[in-house]
Every structure is written in structure tokens, then in C-alpha cells.
Amino acid sequence: MHVAQELVASLDKLASLPSVYYRVRQALDDPDISLNTLSDLIGSDPALSAALLRLANSAFYGYPRRIETISRAISLAGLEQVGDVILASSIAATFGGIRPQRMDMARFWRGSVRCALLCRGIAQTQGSNDTERHFLLGLLADMGHLVMYHAIPDLSDLVMGTAGMSLEALATRERQLIGCDFAEVGAALAQSWRMPVSIGATVGEQLHPESAGEYSQGAAVLNIVRRIDEMCEAGASLDDTIASLPESILVLGDIETEELPSLIVHCEAQLHEMLASLGIAAS
Template sequence: MITPQELVACIEKLTSLPAVYHRIRALLDDPDSSVHDLAEAVSSDPAITARVLRVVNSVLFGFPGRIETVGRAVNLLGMQQVHDLVLGTAIVGAFNGIRPARMHMSRFWKDSVYRGLAARAAAHRLGLGDPERMFVEGLLADIGHLVMFQAAPDMADAALERAHRHHIPIHEAEQSVVGCHYAEVGAALASAWHLPAGFSAAIGAQLMPLLAGPHTQEAAILHLANDLLASDADEVDEDAVLATMSPSIVTILQADASMLGAVRARVRDELSAVIALFFPDQS
């Protein structure tokens, strides 16, 4: 049996977040820092700058006119949203070179973008939390599987096979075979990377959101994003999704079929463009 921390330690030897992200995080935590300081920090990394401007000028935000500078982006979005934007692009960049032999990486990232967009759309629709923060949390929600298939491929594969053979949820099979499941591993990675408060709690509790304490709504939104992804794959309608959702999730999010349909429609409208935005080689 392996702990989430042991699995994450294997990944940390291969990849890490760029130095510019840590500078931005420090500025965000510094009450004396300014918008100008943050813009300078982002601009110090040409690759991050290009990604941020590409995203800001995309369908995700829909600003009129083109935004040419990081300074203008920070003024329009605010320091917190730019931080989250940099984090999202940095995560994708950090894992770009990790391609476990037994994972279909194009499908993994497509599903991850779907979860991110579903979480963002749900937060918008419900007026809960920060939609851009929820996009990044959704993007990271399944990152534990990438860690598991990279660090312990035989055990991860055996858990997947067990889930299929016994018709049980994948997290139950992983707990039995590996000793931990993907949500716990994702939470451990968020902690190891010192991501903002709430990331680890929401990702780790996405299967049982009531365990997330003050981050229960975020965890519930991630749970909903997973349900919508699975229902799209199975071509299930919104009423059927609602019928299978945990009553606690329905209550926390005040979910109904209309809300699920609106979230799903928005994701379908944005999915291709956002995949092309983050993964131009896969579009």
C-alpha cells in the first residue's frame, strides 16, 4: 500500500511549478504589493505572459477589444484572478512532459477542461465562490489519476480493472488496491505545491463534499462537474443526472434540472475553444 504523499513525492522529482508562480503568490500574500508589481512579475516570464494574454483575449472572458499588455489584464481582472489564471496555465505547462504510457492524455486533458468549465459555469450560475478559481480547481480535480499512473502504473491499472470487473466506483477500487484514491492524491499534490487555501480541501473532499468544512460548496461544485462529465459520456439527460445525485449535493447547490442544463450548455459552447487555448497541439 502507498500513501498519497509517497505518490506525490515521485512526481515532485519530475515537475514543479515555475518560479514566476511562486513570486506571484508571494505578491498576493503581501499587503504592500501593487497591481504594477504583479504585472511586472508576470511579464518577467515570456511564456507565461503569452499564455495569460491568450486566455484573457479568449471566449472565457469575452472582453471587447484586444488586451495587449499584462498590466491592462491585471487592471481588468484583478490580482486574484490573474494569480488563478497563471496557476491554471502553469499547471498545464508543468505536466506537459508527463505522459504515462497507460493513460490517454488527450482524453485526460479534455475531461479536465470539461470539469473546469463545468465548475466555472456552476459557480457563475449559482453565485458561489470565484468562478475563475473554480475553473482551476476543476482542471485539477482529477490530477491525482495522472500522478498515480505516473508513479504507480501497475497498481493504478489494477485498480481500474478491478473497478470494471466488479462494477464499483474507481475510488473504492483504488482504496483497495493502492491504499488511497485519486482525490486524496490530488489533495496531497495541492498541499505539496502550497496552493491557496481551499484547493486541497475541495479536491480531497470532492467525493464527499460535507467533509470539506468551510470549502463544502467548492467540493460540491467539483462533485457536480464530475457528474456532468459522466452523464455527457453516457448521454444521460439532466433529470436523470439529478435523480442520481446525492441529496446533500442537491441541497448544498440548490440544484435542479434547469441549472444542470444551463451549465452543460455553456460547457458545450466553450469546450472546443478552451481546449484549443490550453492545448493547441491537441485541437
């Protein structure tokens, strides 16, 4: 049997995010940072530069002329969107060499980015001033599976073949056959990256938010967006998707049901462009 920390520790490459992420993140948090300084910092990393330029030139923004400079891309996208792209690109780069043969990587990244966009959207409707934290939560929600498929591919494949489609059934089978579930591994990954305790705790409690204590609201939001992602992948209608969401978890997450249809549609519109900006195929 395995423990979550052991699986994360087995992957040396995942010890930390790229250092440029922390430098850019610090710059974005500085209210006095100049556009030129930020542009130079992002421009020092070819992958980050390419991701930001791809997003700025995407159909989502629909700018009539091609954006060719980092400074113009920042001005067009805005600092919040820049932060999201930098974070997603850094995590994608960290996992870039991990390509488990038995895992549907297009489905994995599509779900991760969809959950990140939904988490951020819900946070915005709730008036949060820390939407990047919520984007990060959504992005990390299923990272445990990527770690597990790389560290213990045979066991992970066995679980996937017997657990059915629901996250709860999958996690139960993982605990039975492996000794820990994907949420626990995701929490251990966040801890190894020295992220705030609240991030790891929320990711780890996503399957049972009612027991998450002070992190219950965030865990409930994460639980809801994972359910929405499952329904979207199944091709369900908006009405069926909303109707499938447990009322108790919606209340715990302080989520207004009437705002979800337009939010889901908006996030789906963003999804392809965000994936494209990261150089990830949508399907």
C-alpha cells in the same frame, strides 16, 4: 501498498508550481497594480504570454482584430479570466513532462478544465467573490490520477481495467489494490504545493461530501461537477445529465438545478478555447 504522500513525494518535479505563478497571483491580488506592471510580469514568461494571447484571439471573444499585446489581452479577457489562464497554464507546465503512455491525456485535460469551468460557474451563480478558488478545485479534482499513472503505471492500469466507469467504483478498487485513491493523492498534491488546507481537504473529500464537515459544500460541488463531466464524456443529453445528479448532494452543495443546463452549455462553449489557449488538444 502505497500511501498518497509517498506517491507525490516520488515525483520531484511536482514539489512546487512555477515561481512565476506565485508572482502573478500576488500581482493580481494587489488592487493598486498597474496594467503595465502586470503585463511586464506575464510577458516575462513565454508560455504564460502565449496562453493568454491564444485565449484573447480565440473565437470565444470574437474580437475582429488580432490581439498582439499582453496589455490588450488583459483588458479584453478581464482579470478573473487572466487568473484562470495563468493557473491552468502553470499547472499544465508543471505536468508537461509527465505523459503516461497508458493514460488518455486528451480526456484527462478535457475533464480537468471542464470541471474547473463548471466549479467557477456554480460559484458565480452562488454569488461567490472567490471564483478562482473554485476554478482551482475543479482543476485539481483529478490530478491524483495523473500522479498515480506516473508513479505506479502498472497498478494504475490494472485498476482502470477492472473498476468500471464510476468514480466510486474506481476509488474503491484503487484503495484495494494500491492502498489509497485518486482523491487522497490529489489532496496530498495540494498539500505539497502548500495550498490552503481547505483546498486539499475539499479535493480529498469529493467522493463523500456528506462526511466532509466544514468542507461539505465545496466537496458536494466538486462531486456534482465530476458527475456532469462523466455524463458529458458519455454523450448524455442535458436532461439525462441533470436527472442523474443525486438530490441530496445538490442540496448539500446549494446548487440550483434549473441553472445547470445553461451553465453546462456555456462551459462547453468555453472548454475548447481554454484548452486551445493552453496548447492542449481537445480530443
